[in-house]
Amino acid sequence: MDVFLLSRLQFAFTIAFHYIFPPLSIGLGVLLVIMEARWLKTRDPLYLEMTKFWARIFGLIFALGVASGIVMEFQFGTNWSIYSRYVGDVFGSALAAEGIFAFFLESGFLAILLFGWNRVKPVTHFLATCMVALGAHFSAVWIIVANSWQQTPAGHHIVGFGTGLRAEIVDFWQVVFNPSSLHRLSHTLAGAWQAGAFLALSVAAYYLLRNKHIAFSKATLRIALPVAMIASLLQLLTGHASASGVARNQPAKLAAFEGHYPASAPADMYLFGWVNQEKERVQLGLRIPGMLSWMVHGDSKAPLTGLQAFPPDDRPPVNLVFQTYHLMVLLGMGLIGLSLLALLLQFRNRLSEQRWLLWIFVFAVLGPQAANQLGWASAEVGRQPWIVQNLLRTRDAFSPNVSGGELLFSLVMFFIVYALLLALFIYLLNDKIQHGPEERTSMEGHRA
């Protein structure tokens, strides 16, 4: 078996599964802070019940995030040993910082958030909730710094020779604030807030449709809707900043986003389309002439670097990048429209009458999930064939001493175990949602 292909497949599969959970923890973390702050301010038991309900769901999500996350921490070493040797000096530092500054904070204070209700004062509990949310955000900071360094390496120099080449830090702050880290961080965080807010909206809409827990659901809507709208609108700004950064720093990726082939010409934007990689053009597409040039340079006649400026070996798989990128943008626009419409109806106090809209919200929880996955896919696939842009190729970076058989074993195991975990996660999440916000002890049950 092809070790390179299997290594990529395993990384893609395990990271995609893992990435279901951290955005939810980050987004729910923000909501928990708001809910518990409301409880402290109003002392309305509704908000306490709400905080406890979402804390229980947070605990479930967090457990799966931890279980699938520990794999990621070690997979660079197990499957990408040459990459690890090459980047350890730079990339490893960000990962270690994530452990020290984020994971300890998050998992330490999670103990108080989940189990400390009767052990600490309400204010202390609230502070613990804030720390958990902060830890989740810090974790995003460091992992995005590490990943952005792969996209736009800075603050390093290359030493050694032959197979012993490696990147070493020259300026730590240039590594941290490399050209893409800030706008990629803001774009990712806004996506995570969307994921959390739309989960809360989905559950609240479901209860309203079922005519259950009405006060709880309306209060949840009041908190989650503004978060959903702000996060969705932020995606416009941060998405635009990210794409402009890609235009400056990774022109091949930007060209792949829109299937722009001419080496230097004004570039169009497509609402949708299909890239024919042999004929090097977009087919069956709806085109806005010069729009990409206008978005990047404010001038629809300005030439942009296209894929033909790069040798075929240095181009990403164009159609895959094009499709994932366009689907992400489409979903993003849909989520903006949805949250604006809902907020408008909310202001006129007519939201809970619009059953069709509530049904859309029940399923809209999948929107941010899909957009987050697609966005990451286009960011990572768009960087190919490089694992570190212009420095190290993906095909030169995997562990050569792991055999195809060993990889097949681990990959099949991941498929089986993760399929089981996903099924159990959905089953338990649904069970908690069906049960509703009232507390129950683990001793109670459906068994007579």
Add this chain to the structure above:
Amino acid sequence: MNLAFDLNTIWFFLVGVLFAGYAMLDGFDLGVGALHLFTRGDENRRILLNAIAPIWDGNEVWLVTGGGALFAAFPEVYATAFSGFYVAFMLLLFGLIFRAVAIEFRSKQPMAWWRRFWDISFSLSSILSSLLIGVALGNMAWGVPLDAQGNFNGSFWSLIHPYSVLVGLCTVALFTMHGSIYLVLKTEGALQQQVREWSRSTIISFVLFYITVTMFTLLYVPHMTDTIRANPWLFLVALVNMLAIANIPREIFHGREMRAFLSSCAAVIALLLLFGIGTYPNLVYSNPQPANSLTIYNAASSRKTLQIMLIIALCGVPMVLAYTGSIYWIFRGKVKLDAHSY
């Protein structure tokens, strides 16, 4: 081998602190997992589970951060060890995954088969994880075949030999002992009486393994004792280790549970310290060609990175210790089940 107090040695020590912290903290909750199936009755099992519920994932962060620190400070070791011990590490990861979800899922449904399935998962994955960690340590001590590029060129089965298995079993015994003493601290009544009896047998079995591993090491793995022979004062660590172990049954006999647990913690730390002293300055010892060994010098990151990481550690670690300490303090005392328990 003489000790040198340079940046590389400091990082060897700091990575060691993270892994020793992991062994001391996750060690007891892995041990609780190993003992889990010996308890009868749903309520007793829930008490065991809730004894570790608030703190186990914080404990596991020590492993994750240790891995990150190894990546940052000694990338060659991170790359060699994890790709070399591929199958063993995958099994460890599956063990840790099952353990994490078993703790979270077990009490979420009332069905007897559901709880039994997750009880078994929790216990077996705890034992498997402890065993694999021990086998890895055994291989680091014994040495593994490395080529001139520092790549491991053996197979999974070449990692399984009498010495590594012995260290693996000794680790299971150590964590089980540590876990049983932790449970003496967290339980009361009839359950505590039972746990107390366990602690007696786990201490005896650990001491037997400990003596066997020590003899085996002295006879067949002489390079592990080079540093101590060159620096006889380090023998004090071995002495502290033995005294700490001997002190455990004494404190339990007098009913001083906290002091028994602290002695057990000291024993774990001293054991890891002995291991570190034995391997120093190697991180992965190459056997049969010692010249290919990965040391704290040829496997390290640049001086600049080690300095930056030291600043990060000096900022981060005191904070981590402060709030981890407070959280243990908040959850002190006997386990009481309530609506928020697992």
